[in-house]
Structure formats: structure tokens, C-alpha cells
Amino acid sequence: MTNNVNTIKKLRRSTSDRMIAGVCGGWAEYLGVDASILRIAMVALTVFSGGAAALVYGACWFITPEDTAE
Numbered sequence: 001m002t003n004n005v006n007t008i009k010k011l012r013r014s015t016s017d018r019m020i021a022g023v024c025g026g027w028a029e030y031l032g033v034d035a036s037i038l039r040i041a042m043v044a045l046t047v048f049s050g051g052a053a054a055l056v057y058g059a060c061w062f063i064t065p066e067d068t069a070e
Contacts, residue, residue, distance in 0.1 A: 012030075014029060
């Protein structure tokens with residue numbers, strides 16, 4: 001007997017693992033990695049891109065729906 005469970009991942013901003021808006025926490029849950037790694041990468045990208053990554057973060061904050069499953 002097989003278990004046919006379809007699990008669909010949805011990208012949402014995290015309400016439990018958040019520092020500012022939950023964007024990195026939501027991406028970390030979606031990708032299956034630690035949120036701290038994404039946060040460090042985001043800070044590094046912001047520094048090295050002259051602030052362009054901060055604009056992407058802001059866009060993700062505005063576009064990505066919040067996780068309300070809690």
C-alpha cells in the first residue's frame with residue numbers, strides 16, 4: 001500500500017521565526033535551511049550590492065503573504 005500524500009510547499013513570511021518581517025524565516029522554512037544562514041547572506045548581499053538586496057527584501061516583505069497557520 002502506498003501513501004499518496006501531496007505536500008505542496010508554499011512560500012510565506014514566518015510568524016514564529018522572524019527578526020524584522022519574517023522574510024528570511026519564511027524562505028528558510030521553504031528551502032529547508034537554517035534562517036541564520038539566510039540572514040547572514042542577506043546582510044552580506046546588502047553590503048556588497050550597495051543596498052540593492054535591501055530593496056529586494058522590502059519587495060518580498062510587501063509581496064509575500066504572512067503565515068497565518070499558527
